[in-house]
Amino acid sequence: MKNREILFKMENVKAYYKLEEVTVKAVDDVSLEIFEDEVIGIVGESGSGKTTLSNVISMNIMKPLTLVEGKVFLKINGEFEEISSMSREEVKKKFWGKEITIVPQAAMNALMPTIKMSKYIEHLAQSHGIDKNELLSKAEKRFEEVGLDPLWLKRYPFELSGGMKQRAVIAIATILNPVLLIVDEPTSALDVVNQKIFLKVLMQMKKMGIVKSIVFITHDIATVRQIADRMVVMYAGKIAEISPIEEIVQKPLHPYTQGLLNSVLTPEPEIRKRGITTIPGAPPNLVNPPSGCRFHPRCSYAMDICKEKVPPLKEIEKNRKVACFLYMEERK
Amino acid sequence: MSRLVVENLTKVFSLGFFSRRYIKAVNNISFDIKEGEIVSLVGESGSGKTTTAKMILRLIPPTSGRILFEGKDIWKDIKSQEALRDFRRKVHAVFQDPFASYNPFYPVERTLWQAVNLLEKSPSNKKEALELIKESLVRVGIDPKDILGKYPHQISGGQKQRVMIARCWILKPLLIIADEPTSMVDASSRGGIIQLLEELREEQGTSIMFITHDLGLAYYVSDNIFVMKDGEIVERGHPDKVVLEPTHEYSKLLVGSIPKLYRKLEGL
Ligand SMILES: Nc1ncnc2c1ncn2[C@@H]1O[C@H](COP(=O)(O)OP(=O)(O)OP(=O)(O)O)[C@@H](O)[C@H]1O
Numbered sequence: 001m002k003n004r005e006i007l008f009k010m011e012n013v014k015a016y017y018k019l020e021e022v023t024v025k026a027v028d029d030v031s032l033e034i035f036e037d038e039v040i041g042i043v044g045e046s047g048s049g050k051t052t053l054s055n056v057i058s059m060n061i062m063k064p065l066t067l068v069e070g071k072v073f074l075k076i077n078g079e080f081e082e083i084s085s086m087s088r089e090e091v092k093k094k095f096w097g098k099e100i101t102i103v104p105q106a107a108m109n110a111l112m113p114t115i116k117m118s119k120y121i122e123h124l125a126q127s128h129g130i131d132k133n134e135l136l137s138k139a140e141k142r143f144e145e146v147g148l149d150p151l152w153l154k155r156y157p158f159e160l161s162g163g164m165k166q167r168a169v170i171a172i173a174t175i176l177n178p179v180l181l182i183v184d185e186p187t188s189a190l191d192v193v194n195q196k197i198f199l200k201v202l203m204q205m206k207k208m209g210i211v212k213s214i215v216f217i218t219h220d221i222a223t224v225r226q227i228a229d230r231m232v233v234m235y236a237g238k239i240a241e242i243s244p245i246e247e248i249v250q251k252p253l254h255p256y257t258q259g260l261l262n263s264v265l266t267p268e269p270e271i272r273k274r275g276i277t278t279i280p281g282a283p284p285n286l287v288n289p290p291s292g293c294r295f296h297p298r299c300s301y302a303m304d305i306c307k308e309k310v311p312p313l314k315e316i317e318k319n320r321k322v323a324c325f326l327y328m329e330e331r332k
Numbered sequence: 333m334s335r336l337v338v339e340n341l342t343k344v345f346s347l348g349f350f351s352r353r354y355i356k357a358v359n360n361i362s363f364d365i366k367e368g369e370i371v372s373l374v375g376e377s378g379s380g381k382t383t384t385a386k387m388i389l390r391l392i393p394p395t396s397g398r399i400l401f402e403g404k405d406i407w408k409d410i411k412s413q414e415a416l417r418d419f420r421r422k423v424h425a426v427f428q429d430p431f432a433s434y435n436p437f438y439p440v441e442r443t444l445w446q447a448v449n450l451l452e453k454s455p456s457n458k459k460e461a462l463e464l465i466k467e468s469l470v471r472v473g474i475d476p477k478d479i480l481g482k483y484p485h486q487i488s489g490g491q492k493q494r495v496m497i498a499r500c501w502i503l504k505p506l507l508i509i510a511d512e513p514t515s516m517v518d519a520s521s522r523g524g525i526i527q528l529l530e531e532l533r534e535e536q537g538t539s540i541m542f543i544t545h546d547l548g549l550a551y552y553v554s555d556n557i558f559v560m561k562d563g564e565i566v567e568r569g570h571p572d573k574v575v576l577e578p579t580h581e582y583s584k585l586l587v588g589s590i591p592k593l594y595r596k597l598e599g600l
């Protein structure tokens with residue numbers, strides 16, 4: 001991989017849901033860099049903290065979610081700005097839409113059925129102080145680029161099929177050409193035909209320079225594999241492994257990554273041969289996560305140290321980071 | 333014996349008051365499901381899968397055609413409330429959208445209490461019923477502590493979906509219609525849920541109809557696949573035949589859209 005400029009970084013971030021009686025450690029000591037001009041895929045089981053992480057990246061932090069520790073930086077005009085020192089309102093006003101945009105999980109179902117698509121554009125224009133008609137004509141062009149008839153702008157969301165709705169959402173979300181686009185499970189509610197169309201649209205946007213880098217969150221590894229340059233594997237609020245996509249698919253390092261890849265079901269001879277396998281047990285509760293490595297109760301390689309110490313995320317091969325004692329000196 | 337027989341089933345929706353438009357959502361389809369058989373109905377959005385399911389579940393009446401469950405025409409031979417209750421026990425749905433299946437104002441386990449109340453022989457007291465609920469949760473890989481008393485927004489989509497499947501362990505129906513039960517469930521528990529449904533089949537001889545757009549998943553779970561397009565079944569047969577050697581253009585498109593792990597899709 002070529003040496004790349006960093007666009008975004010977070011350092012030792014802890015983001016917890018502080019509830020009345022308990023605290024959910026949804027993102028716990030996570031450090032991550034996002035490069036310019038890359039697609040980074042974030043995968044993990046349900047409840048592993050993917051959506052929470054996406055909210056940290058965009059600093060969309062609202063109670064009960066609390067940034068407990070750590071810093072978040074975004075490069076703006078060549079300089080890193082510490083967005084974690086700003087309020088949500090400030091980040092929203094200054095950076096959302098233009099620098100960083102998030103398409104939340106199930107966003108397409110959150111469209112109000114009785115509000116025309118064009119209304120969303122008008123809202124955007126208003127909140128960014130842009131001329132309404134200018135933005136509307138931009139939206140028409142963008143609709144065409146994602147394969148939608150611009151006439152759909154004058155229609156209501158309920159008239160659109162799922163695949164079309166998701167493309168409309170992405171067209172609107174990227175209308176101000178954000179540098180960093182975060183999409184949270186954008187394809188899980190689409191059929192495979194529309195998934196492929198959506199992936200195509202997304203990659204097209206990157207090629208055209210509408211967006212620079214993309215964070216693609218999903219539980220579907222096969223989808224990430226199609227478009228991502230790197231893959232981040234999350235487990236129970238922590239990063240288990242980060243690696244270039246080709247390498248992680250061919251040779252997963254973390255036992256959890258191995259388990260995840262082994263549970264993929266696609267009609268391929270390699271997979272038919274190995275059959276359906278699953279990771280034993282269930283992901284832990286994040287109120288009281290297991291000691292040491294959070295994966296140790298489900299791991300067939302667990303050693304004594306795994307119960308006692310938290311494995312740090314370390315680079316053990318070029319560009320490959322893993323948080324597992326199997327690959328570290330301490331094991332001896 | 334066939335547990336379910338669908339004969340020349342058609343559903344036409346009419347829209348609009350002034351200028352009527354008609355949508356043939358399901359167009360003259362026939363198939364059957366045997367005891368303990370797992371079949372998949374596969375097709376893209378709008379192909380008529382859910383409409384088919386709703387007619388089989390006796391939620392919407394067909395425009396024409398027949399549905400026989402255990403030899404009885406479900407739209408003609410079910411006359412009393414008791415017969416309908418019996419049908420609801422025996423034919424069970426796991427719905428497409430886990431978010432839509434829960435009322436935000438009630439704890440998630442309410443859906444399990446409802447299942448318990450539907451039982452022919454309900455447990456004699458609350459404690460026994462709670463045991464039954466806990467057992468069903470453990471069956472689907474959920475620690476009861478993690479969800480009992482919680483509200484829908486407090487648990488993840490995957491957990492919600494698993495709770496829906498826990499209902500099947502309480503009711504032990506003869507036929508399960510699972511409308512995209514795995515779309516929101518992450519890959520790692522997907523295999524687990526399939527195994528779970530297969531367990532139900534092994535233990536109870538449950539028949540299962542999977543509704544999915546994922547031909548890849550259908551490939552691994554089904555005895556029989558029906559590919560649906562624009563309300564019609566355009567290809568049917570054994571998974572090896574349909575997925576590895578599709579003949580209909582549309583099946584080829586579906587197979588060509590499945591994201592693979594070891595190969596990149598063409599045209600991205
Ligand atoms: N508003 C909230 N209040 C309390 N706990 C929450 C809240 N939102 C999420 N959680 C908890 O935080 C943890 C991480 O949740 P998150 O939604 O980030 O996971 P995820 O990986 O996105 O899951 P999914 O794949 O289901 O979308 C889970 O244990 C979840 O129950």
Ligand SMILES: Nc1ncnc2c1ncn2[C@@H]1O[C@H](COP(=O)(O)OP(=O)(O)OP(=O)(O)O)[C@@H](O)[C@H]1O
Nearest residue numbers: 191345355357375376377378379380381382383384
């Ligand atoms: N109540 C209704 N009134 C009018 N048209 C309907 C109704 N329900 C479904 N349709 C139409 O019937 C067709 C088939 O819809 P159906 O929901 O059965 O598709 P599906 O295969 O389940 O799609 P998906 O994969 O998106 O769930 C669609 O064109 C849909 O718009």
Ligand SMILES: [Mg+2]
Nearest residue numbers: 050051052105
């Ligand atoms: Mg999420």
Ligand SMILES: [Mg+2]
Nearest residue numbers: 381382383428
């Ligand atoms: Mg449907």
